[in-house]
Amino acid sequence: MSLEQTREDARPEAHQRPGRFEPSAVLGVIAREWILYGQSWRSTTFAAVVEPTVYLLAFGFGMGALIGTLAGFDYIDFLGTGIVAVSVMFQSMMPAVINTFIKRRFLHTYEGILAAPVDVRELVTGEALWLALRSGVYGCVPLLVAVGFGLRPGPGVVLVPLIAFIAGFAFALFGIWISAVISSVRSMDYVFSGLFTPLFLMAGTFFPLTELPSWAQTAAMANPLYHAVELIRGAVFGGLTTDTALLHTGVLVLFIAVIWWAAVRRMSRRVVS
Amino acid sequence: MSASRGQAPPDPALLLRGVVKRFGPLTAVDGLELEVPRGVVMGLLGPNGAGKSTTMRMLTAQSLADEGEIRILGHTVPDESKWARARMGVVPQHDNLDEELTVEQNLRMFSYLYRVPRGSRKEAIGRAMRLAQLQGRGDTRVDALSGGMRRRLLIVRALLHRPELVLMDEPTVGLDPQVRQDLWGVISALRDEGVTVLMSTHYIEEAERLSDEVALMARGRVVERGTPADLVAKYAGATVEEYLPGEEGVDTLERLLGDQGFTTRRTGTTLSVLRAEELPDSLRERLGSPQRRDSNLEDVFVTLTGESFD
Numbered sequence: 001m002s003l004e005q006t007r008e009d010a011r012p013e014a015h016q017r018p019g020r021f022e023p024s025a026v027l028g029v030i031a032r033e034w035i036l037y038g039q040s041w042r043s044t045t046f047a048a049v050v051e052p053t054v055y056l057l058a059f060g061f062g063m064g065a066l067i068g069t070l071a072g073f074d075y076i077d078f079l080g081t082g083i084v085a086v087s088v089m090f091q092s093m094m095p096a097v098i099n100t101f102i103k104r105r106f107l108h109t110y111e112g113i114l115a116a117p118v119d120v121r122e123l124v125t126g127e128a129l130w131l132a133l134r135s136g137v138y139g140c141v142p143l144l145v146a147v148g149f150g151l152r153p154g155p156g157v158v159l160v161p162l163i164a165f166i167a168g169f170a171f172a173l174f175g176i177w178i179s180a181v182i183s184s185v186r187s188m189d190y191v192f193s194g195l196f197t198p199l200f201l202m203a204g205t206f207f208p209l210t211e212l213p214s215w216a217q218t219a220a221m222a223n224p225l226y227h228a229v230e231l232i233r234g235a236v237f238g239g240l241t242t243d244t245a246l247l248h249t250g251v252l253v254l255f256i257a258v259i260w261w262a263a264v265r266r267m268s269r270r271v272v273s
Numbered sequence: 274m275s276a277s278r279g280q281a282p283p284d285p286a287l288l289l290r291g292v293v294k295r296f297g298p299l300t301a302v303d304g305l306e307l308e309v310p311r312g313v314v315m316g317l318l319g320p321n322g323a324g325k326s327t328t329m330r331m332l333t334a335q336s337l338a339d340e341g342e343i344r345i346l347g348h349t350v351p352d353e354s355k356w357a358r359a360r361m362g363v364v365p366q367h368d369n370l371d372e373e374l375t376v377e378q379n380l381r382m383f384s385y386l387y388r389v390p391r392g393s394r395k396e397a398i399g400r401a402m403r404l405a406q407l408q409g410r411g412d413t414r415v416d417a418l419s420g421g422m423r424r425r426l427l428i429v430r431a432l433l434h435r436p437e438l439v440l441m442d443e444p445t446v447g448l449d450p451q452v453r454q455d456l457w458g459v460i461s462a463l464r465d466e467g468v469t470v471l472m473s474t475h476y477i478e479e480a481e482r483l484s485d486e487v488a489l490m491a492r493g494r495v496v497e498r499g500t501p502a503d504l505v506a507k508y509a510g511a512t513v514e515e516y517l518p519g520e521e522g523v524d525t526l527e528r529l530l531g532d533q534g535f536t537t538r539r540t541g542t543t544l545s546v547l548r549a550e551e552l553p554d555s556l557r558e559r560l561g562s563p564q565r566r567d568s569n570l571e572d573v574f575v576t577l578t579g580e581s582f583d
Contacts, residue, residue: 018355024388031385039373108369115333115363115431116386117355273296273336 029126052142080146082205096175128172135168156235167228177263284347292341303493316484324493325473362431377411387434401429421452509568510548
């Protein structure tokens with residue numbers, strides 16, 4: 001038997017035509033992130049716990065003492081669920097923008113991954129799914145902190161990790177798309193100030209949208225964070241009808257479909273010349 | 274179409290026909306023709322800017338050709354690029370190892386990306402570490418490795434899935450000569466295993482020492498190919514003599530040798546004469562005393578293109 005045959009027989013799978021979208025390629029990208037997470041979990045966990053705790057301390061004690069109830073909720077309940085969604089957004093979108101940009105532009109990480117049998121659509125999906133998984137877990141942290149502050153969730157709270165995962169996937173894809181649109185680190189200033197701030201303020205997180213002007217309320221309907229907040233708040237405290245649950249989920253799913261396509265397309269233009 | 278198992282593979286490892294790649298007004302690759310048979314180490318030798326890296330990127334579909342045909346192990350690129358990438362390994366020019374991770378973690382990461390079956394992962398990683406002479410360093414972080422170790426790791430990372438073809442884009446660029454020679458052992462081991470290698474380089478000695486065949490590349494095209502010995506014999510002969518006739522004498526000497534049918538190469542006021550073993554004694558007497566050296570691929574390249582590697 002020739003060397004050639006020995007080599008080929010050792011890898012019969014290499015002689016099957018790979019699919020256009022292979023879960024094994026996506027899992028490879030996720031596995032890579034999992035190994036990296038083994039090095040960074042302490043700092044990541046620190047940020048995921050401390051940030052929402054500080055928010056809850058500051059707003060819960062500070063604003064909570066002044067406000068009491070808001071839109072029919074105790075303020076700590078309103079705020080705690082809002083911060084879950086904000087935390088999901090920050091846990092997924094920030095690293096999606098920053099890390100993806102650095103990996104593409106400076107570390108040449110994607111050159112290595114795409115030289116393996118992995119396509120851009122699998123790379124983008126894997127990166128976003130990993131951030132979504134992380135958000136699904138870390139998104140629950142502020143909820144636990146809020147329970148410590150007096151939040152009393154209903155049985156629907158078990159859906160929060162799933163909602164956080166779906167919202168995290170949407171925001172991660174959004175962040176990856178942004179990272180492929182911007183051409184320099186300086187451009188991130190525009191993103192953080194011009195996009196992140198209105199996104200997380202105009203979503204019913206710290207105060208109800210009904211207090212905003214009507215144009216802002218209309219604009220907020222296109223904000224995926226608003227739909228995530230509504231789903232999380234509805235799941236934790238009940239009161240969400242099937243119709244509204246389907247509406248908010250539908251908007252998030254539609255957003256995911258559109259932004260996945262856009263992120264793959266834009267990233268392809270960046271990594272393939 | 275892939276080679277069917279148990280039969281002699283009908284396709285060459287690499288086939289490029291009329292490949293053109295433009296970046297705006299710049300034509301980086303200009304009608305490239307190259308066929309690499311299986312089981313050889315092919316050196317793609319040319320100076321910076323010759324189009325080597327663009328060619329390498331097109332082979333992994335990270336750059337798309339404007340014209341022409343590319344086939345890798347029988348797979349058409351870019352349409353079947355993923356299939357081709359499953360069967361080949363790529364050593365990038367840029368060191369993109371994860372510095373904060375260990376040697377073993379870096380290899381494990383790519384064993385997932387290359388879909389090495391779970392039961393074979395440990396063996397594949399162990400084999401790679403042996404080939405890179407990194408046994409016992411599995412737990413060492415990459416940022417604690419020497420430059421040579423890092424580059425060896427980068428090479429064996431591309432071999433985890435036992436590829437039939439390995440692309441190496443300037444695998445030893447930026448390394449000092451001693452470390453470069455250490456790496457040659459890894460590349461030689463691949464050849465001994467029957468793996469096809471396409472290695473771009475602008476180091477003459479590297480191409481001569483490692484390549485079964487060399488394709489000389491200039492201005493986006495392959496200008497000549499063959500074994501290093503054949504190319505040198507055909508275009509530069511056995512010996513080069515270098516004369517220092519001074520600023521005033523160099524023109525005269527160049528003309529004289531040209532009239533006699535000799536190919537010369539001028540570097541400042543140094544005049545190199547190719548095929549110097551054929552110089553008649555009558556002419557040699559008029560030239561003075563030279564420095565002699567063996568002819569090499571750079572002499573061939575300069576003869577063919579008029580360009581130098583500097």
